[in-house]
Amino acid sequence: MIGLSHFLVVSAALFSFGIMAVFARKNAVNVLMGLELILNSANLNLVAFSRFSAHNLDGQIFAIFVIVVAAAEAAVGLAIVLSMYRILKSVNLDRADTLKG
Amino acid sequence: MNPQILMDLEKLYPELILTAAILCVVIADLAFGRMRRNAAFLSAAAGLALAFVATLPLFGEPRASAFFGVLAVDPMAAFFKCFLILTSFLILLVAPRSKEFSGHHLGEFYALLLAVTLGMLLLASSLDLLMLYLSLEMVSIGSYVLVGYLKSNRSSNEASLKYLLFGSIATGSMLYGFTIVYGLTGTTKIPVIREMLSASSAAGENTLLLFVATVLILAGFGFKTAVAPFHFWCPDVYSGAPTPVTAFLSVAPKAAGFAILIRFFFTGLSNASGADVWTPLSHIPWQQLALVISVITMTLGNIAALRQDNMKRMLAYSSIAHAGYILMGVVVMTEQGLQSVLVYLITYLFMNLGAFLIVIEIFNRTGSFDVNDYRGLYRRSPFLTIAMAVFMLSLMGIPPFAGFFGKLYVFAAAVNKDLAWFAVVGALNSVVAVYYYARVIKAMIIEPSQDTSRLRIPWSSHVMIWLLLLPTVGMMLCWSLIQRLTETSAKLFLG
Numbered sequence: 044m045i046g047l048s049h050f051l052v053v054s055a056a057l058f059s060f061g062i063m064a065v066f067a068r069k070n071a072v073n074v075l076m077g078l079e080l081i082l083n084s085a086n087l088n089l090v091a092f093s094r095f096s097a098h099n100l101d102g103q104i105f106a107i108f109v110i111v112v113a114a115a116e117a118a119v120g121l122a123i124v125l126s127m128y129r130i131l132k133s134v135n136l137d138r139a140d141t142l143k144g
Numbered sequence: 145m146n147p148q149i150l151m152d153l154e155k156l157y158p159e160l161i162l163t164a165a166i167l168c169v170v171i172a173d174l175a176f177g178r179m180r181r182n183a184a185f186l187s188a189a190a191g192l193a194l195a196f197v198a199t200l201p202l203f204g205e206p207r208a209s210a211f212f213g214v215l216a217v218d219p220m221a222a223f224f225k226c227f228l229i230l231t232s233f234l235i236l237l238v239a240p241r242s243k244e245f246s247g248h249h250l251g252e253f254y255a256l257l258l259a260v261t262l263g264m265l266l267l268a269s270s271l272d273l274l275m276l277y278l279s280l281e282m283v284s285i286g287s288y289v290l291v292g293y294l295k296s297n298r299s300s301n302e303a304s305l306k307y308l309l310f311g312s313i314a315t316g317s318m319l320y321g322f323t324i325v326y327g328l329t330g331t332t333k334i335p336v337i338r339e340m341l342s343a344s345s346a347a348g349e350n351t352l353l354l355f356v357a358t359v360l361i362l363a364g365f366g367f368k369t370a371v372a373p374f375h376f377w378c379p380d381v382y383s384g385a386p387t388p389v390t391a392f393l394s395v396a397p398k399a400a401g402f403a404i405l406i407r408f409f410f411t412g413l414s415n416a417s418g419a420d421v422w423t424p425l426s427h428i429p430w431q432q433l434a435l436v437i438s439v440i441t442m443t444l445g446n447i448a449a450l451r452q453d454n455m456k457r458m459l460a461y462s463s464i465a466h467a468g469y470i471l472m473g474v475v476v477m478t479e480q481g482l483q484s485v486l487v488y489l490i491t492y493l494f495m496n497l498g499a500f501l502i503v504i505e506i507f508n509r510t511g512s513f514d515v516n517d518y519r520g521l522y523r524r525s526p527f528l529t530i531a532m533a534v535f536m537l538s539l540m541g542i543p544p545f546a547g548f549f550g551k552l553y554v555f556a557a558a559v560n561k562d563l564a565w566f567a568v569v570g571a572l573n574s575v576v577a578v579y580y581y582a583r584v585i586k587a588m589i590i591e592p593s594q595d596t597s598r599l600r601i602p603w604s605s606h607v608m609i610w611l612l613l614l615p616t617v618g619m620m621l622c623w624s625l626i627q628r629l630t631e632t633s634a635k636l637f638l639g
Contacts, residue, residue, distance in 0.1 A: 062313070071305070074309060078309075078312045078313070081313070081317070081319075081320070082316055082319065084320065085319040085320045085322075085323050088320065088323035088324070088326075088327065089323050089326065091327075092323065092330075096327055097326065097327070097330035097331070099331075101326070101331065101332050102323075102326055104274070105277075105326070105332065108277070109277070109319065112277070115281070116281070119285050119289060119308070120308050120312070123292055123304050123308055124305070126292065126295050126301050127302070129296075130296065130298050130301055136305075139302040139306070140302075141298055141299050142299055142302055142303060142306070142379075142380040
């Protein structure tokens with residue numbers, strides 16, 4: 044029988060993978076994919092809690108909104124990465140190093 | 145149609161007006177060929193002015209919630225709405241003055257500025273985790289674009305990329321924290337979360353989980369308010385972004401972040417014990433956490449600012465330090481503390497925007513943000529020098545300028561809550577801060593420069609600078625008004 048804890052473990056793993064991807068990856072597109080993982084782990088949590096512990100629909104409605112926000116964020120993120128590619132001819136984050144100090 | 149919703153709509157006039165203004169700006173920008181720059185600017189200005197007027201009646205409303213507990217209607221929300229609209233209005237006036245924008249079309253800038261303002265208004269009054277998350281993302285996504293507005297400029301693009309990455313991690317972690325809170329309480333309404341957490345024994349068993357959730361949520365709020373250890377984006381983004389956007393980010397989202405931090409932690413994770421004192425729920429030590437963060441933030445901000453030559457980076461670290469002082473007013477958890485936060489924000493608005501305005505005016509003429517290029521400015525433009533000196537002295541907290549009163553209120557609130565050592569740490573920090581602010585004044589007045597050509601300041605710049613200079617200098621003359629305003633505004637709807 045699959046219960047709440049199974050969902051929570053998967054979502055915690057997704058969250059960790061997301062954080063890892065964001066910090067370890069050099070390719071900006073891979074980092075954006077890591078961000079999607081973080082948001083989707085939260086979605087999984089919301090839906091699982093809504094089904095198993097809260098017994099109301101708040102969590103599922105929340106998840107739908109999060110999907111929309113994730114799309115908006117990805118759109119803006121890709122636009123910024125594209126503009127970076129126009130300037131640097133690369134999407135490697137290590138190349139973005141003019142600001143420091 | 146539910147009549148309650150229609151009645152609640154009346155309390156949403158500022159947001160509705162701003163929404164209409166965004167559409168007007170976009171249409172005006174497309175419709176009026178040659179005149180479009182002015183048309184977009186004027187409709188944005190009119191929208192903000194109307195929204196400001198529409199916010200004023202909200203001060204008199206009784207404390208309540210609207211739209212089935214999604215938005216709060218209380219003096220605190222009304223105060224922050226006025227504050228945020230005023231900030232955006234000042235930025236709207238400042239932005240076209242900057243040379244960084246020359247050759248760029250500003251229509252979309254105005255639309256984005258209004259959209260971010262709309263998000264901040266909702267953020268300052270949201271009483272539901274869903275609303276909170278949506279409005280926070282509305283502010284964040286809008287600001288990413290604003291920071292990267294100079295598309296072909298490498299540092300602007302890089303700043304925007306860094307802002308996006310840090311911002312998405314912070315809000316993503318915050319969202320994960322929200323889901324845990326939702327799982328433990330089964331609700332997304334902040335006042336109900338408090339009831340569930342203080343009533344059920346379930347919360348007692350999950351102390352560790354609640355603590356993790358609190359830290360994750362603090363990451364999101366800490367990112368918006370730029371407190372340590374979530375401040376790494378701040379210097380890079382502030383120095384890469386166009387200066388008017390930097391000025392905007394250093395005041396408005398920070399204030400909105402504090403508004404929601406106060407609302408979430410005071411309404412959601414604390415009990416009101418007595419008329420004007422709160423105590424955190426026993427199993428969530430967020431007060432100690434925030435106290436440590438506050439001390440680290442102000443110390444780190446001030447020390448890092450010491451070795452900055454770039455004015456924008458210096459002001460970025462200075463704004464981090466100021467966030468530490470403001471957080472101090474939150475941590476004491478009294479109504480006096482809340483009032484001190486509001487006082488600090490009012491004074492900070494004028495002096496910080498003023499400092500950035502002078503940085504813009506100097507950049508327009510010398511093309512540099514380096515403090516070493518400020519040498520000998522006294523001979524080249526006494527007016528700019530004196531104005532900058534006033535803003536720097538005010539940021540230091542030297543009486544009689546406005547900044548002094550902000551610090552005075554915050555420290556007094558800490559002392560009254562038996563946290564005198566905390567106030568001493570703050571005071572010592574202000575002493576450190578004197579060094580880097582005074583360095584700017586020294587460069588301008590004492591150090592000589594080869595170039596002694598006079599800088600020409602048009603009358604419009606004079607008007608703009610006086611607009612920020614007068615409140616900084618003259619705030620103490622109408623102090624009873626500020627005192628009364630902040631005292632009545634430091635009232636939260638607690639559900």
